[in-house]
Amino acid sequence: MDKSETRYIFVTGGVVSSLGKGIISSSIAMLLLARGYKVTIQKFDPYINVDPGTLNPYEHGECYVTVDGHEADLDLGHYERFTNIKTTRANNVTTGRIYQSVINKERRGDYLGKTVQIVPHITDEIKRNVMLLGNTGTYDFVITEIGGTVGDIESLPYLEAVRQLKWELGTRCLCVHLTYVPYIRAAAELKTKPTQHSVKQLQQVGIQPDVLVLRTERDVPAPMRRKVAQFCNVSPDAVFQSIDAPTIYQVPLMMHEQGLDNIILAKTGTIAVGEPDLTRWNAFLHHLGAATQVVRIGLVGKYVELQDAYKSIDESLLQAATYHNRKIKITYINSEKLTPANVEAQLAGQDGVVVAPGFGPRGTEGKFVALRYCREHDVPTFGICLGMQCMVIEFARNVLGLADANSTEIDPSTTHNVIDLMEEQKSVTNLGGTMRLGAYDCRLREGSIVAKAYGRLDVEERHRHRYEFNEAYREQFEQAGMHCVGENPLTHLVEVVELEGKRWFVGTQYHPEYSSTVLNPHPLFMDFIRAAIETTDSHDNDNNTTND
Numbered sequence: 001m002d003k004s005e006t007r008y009i010f011v012t013g014g015v016v017s018s019l020g021k022g023i024i025s026s027s028i029a030m031l032l033l034a035r036g037y038k039v040t041i042q043k044f045d046p047y048i049n050v051d052p053g054t055l056n057p058y059e060h061g062e063c064y065v066t067v068d069g070h071e072a073d074l075d076l077g078h079y080e081r082f083t084n085i086k087t088t089r090a091n092n093v094t095t096g097r098i099y100q101s102v103i104n105k106e107r108r109g110d111y112l113g114k115t116v117q118i119v120p121h122i123t124d125e126i127k128r129n130v131m132l133l134g135n136t137g138t139y140d141f142v143i144t145e146i147g148g149t150v151g152d153i154e155s156l157p158y159l160e161a162v163r164q165l166k167w168e169l170g171t172r173c174l175c176v177h178l179t180y181v182p183y184i185r186a187a188a189e190l191k192t193k194p195t196q197h198s199v200k201q202l203q204q205v206g207i208q209p210d211v212l213v214l215r216t217e218r219d220v221p222a223p224m225r226r227k228v229a230q231f232c233n234v235s236p237d238a239v240f241q242s243i244d245a246p247t248i249y250q251v252p253l254m255m256h257e258q259g260l261d262n263i264i265l266a267k268t269g270t271i272a273v274g275e276p277d278l279t280r281w282n283a284f285l286h287h288l289g290a291a292t293q294v295v296r297i298g299l300v301g302k303y304v305e306l307q308d309a310y311k312s313i314d315e316s317l318l319q320a321a322t323y324h325n326r327k328i329k330i331t332y333i334n335s336e337k338l339t340p341a342n343v344e345a346q347l348a349g350q351d352g353v354v355v356a357p358g359f360g361p362r363g364t365e366g367k368f369v370a371l372r373y374c375r376e377h378d379v380p381t382f383g384i385c386l387g388m389q390c391m392v393i394e395f396a397r398n399v400l401g402l403a404d405a406n407s408t409e410i411d412p413s414t415t416h417n418v419i420d421l422m423e424e425q426k427s428v429t430n431l432g433g434t435m436r437l438g439a440y441d442c443r444l445r446e447g448s449i450v451a452k453a454y455g456r457l458d459v460e461e462r463h464r465h466r467y468e469f470n471e472a473y474r475e476q477f478e479q480a481g482m483h484c485v486g487e488n489p490l491t492h493l494v495e496v497v498e499l500e501g502k503r504w505f506v507g508t509q510y511h512p513e514y515s516s517t518v519l520n521p522h523p524l525f526m527d528f529i530r531a532a533i534e535t536t537d538s539h540d541n542d543n544n545t546t547n548d
């Protein structure tokens with residue numbers, strides 16, 4: 001298609017953060033895709049980190065990884081889960097990346113003696129990046145979520161770039177502004193003033209939003225929405241509400257029912273043809289709502305109190321459970337507090353256990369305790385990245401008898417370094433963007449649990465790690481029953497281990513959770529949940545027999 005027809009939709013946020021701009025952006029993308037348009041979706045973040053890879057989960061939740069090895073904002077995970085679009089480095093840009101690029105150009109002399117300034121050089125670089133994907137001529141719509149909240153100092157260059165683009169692109173450009181309508185309990189009233197102020201702030205920097213989405217805990221009545229439209233210079237049919245939903249996957253439907261996709265098409269001069277095909281999405285939601293029986297999964301990790309630290313794992317578990325007609329009940333188990341004395345009490349009620357990824361020694365001893373319990377009690381267990389490495393270490397210690405076995409990340413002086421730094425990592429000094437990142441091929445062993453789960457032998461999965469299974473110990477593990485059933489076909493790095501004679505005891509060096517989506521749940525999560533359900537069902541049957 002002609003790039004001069006590509007439409008640009010910007011999604012900004014006002015009043016407070018955490019309103020779910022990522023979910024609204026994803027919902028718009030999903031609805032346009034379901035209407036048959038070609039869509040991509042990107043996030044621009046106003047912080048100075050070049051990418052979020054160097055941020056810890058306390059700062060910014062989970063770090064997501066794209067196929068091309070970019071450490072990305074977790075909203076890209078939402079984008080992929082809602083749309084099945086495989087995002088890349090081009091879909092996530094930070095202020096740090098913008099400045100890095102401008103400063104590199106300045107050092108090369110590209111600015112020919114000019115004074116380099118925020119306006120126009122930084123704003124031009126933002127605009128160039130915003131249009132990078134659109135200029136390929138591939139997309140009908142490019143959706144750009146602007147991180148942060150309108151009114152923040154650091155958002156200003158982005159808003160100036162949006163202002164210029166709106167002016168230059170005319171009706172091919174649209175701004176959706178997401179705000180908050182609080183309910184004041186003492187007055188028993190919803191309040192629209194923060195929304196009015198937030199729109200004024202946008203207007204002050206020269207942007208007139210075209211569409212408003214009001215986040216709210218209670219129904220915002222039509223007259224109140226009309227009032228907002230009137231005070232904010234927005235047409236009455238372009239004010240929507242996004243009321244708290246039982247699941248984020250309901251949001252696209254709520255938006256569609258109110259006509260958000262129609263308004264976006266109308267306002268960008270796109271002729272709407274037919275209705276979006278939401279058949280499969282609706283089927284998923286139907287399963288989600290209809291499930292009554294529960295599958296209980298214990299997630300062992302050190303960031304238990306953080307809502308977003310294991311976002312992709314949470315969503316992958318929910319998706320898989322839904323397709324098995326179960327409600328998911330995830331219990332976060334703090335690995336720092338797990339001991340041989342309390343492990344039974346904490347894990348006994350779980351149908352399956354996931355041992356989480358992570359960095360550094362904190363909480364790893366508790367992961368070993370959990371893994372020993374799960375191995376000895378044949379609990380379906382899924383170790384992911386550090387979780388897989390811990391599986392290997394626990395097995396080395398308690399089955400192979402290598403008492404001080406460890407990863408050199410956790411104990412650099414261990415005599416049994418069953419997990420060790422990858423050769424190519426030994427010379428790395430910079431921490432940002434230097435791990436083994438992104439999608440790599442993996443060849444699975446015929447007849448293994450994982451090969452059966454995938455239904456094929458060649459897979460490609462995303463990575464984010466520096467350490468690996470130490471090849472020198474492979475034979476010892478194989479002989480004792482921990483099989484290396486997945487490896488990189490070129491480098492022979494071990495990618496998957498599984499334990500023979502167990503229901504489901506699998507560790508992956510890669511992160512399957514990054515590629516599980518609503519419409520394509522990941523085969524390993526599907527098979528893990530199946531095994532967890534079968535385990536409980538067999539327990540229930542045992543109980544029934546005893547009762548009889």
Ligand code: GLN
Binds near residue numbers: 358384
């Ligand atoms: N810290 C481990 C490594 O770097 C595991 C990383 C992870 O769990 N993502 O190899």
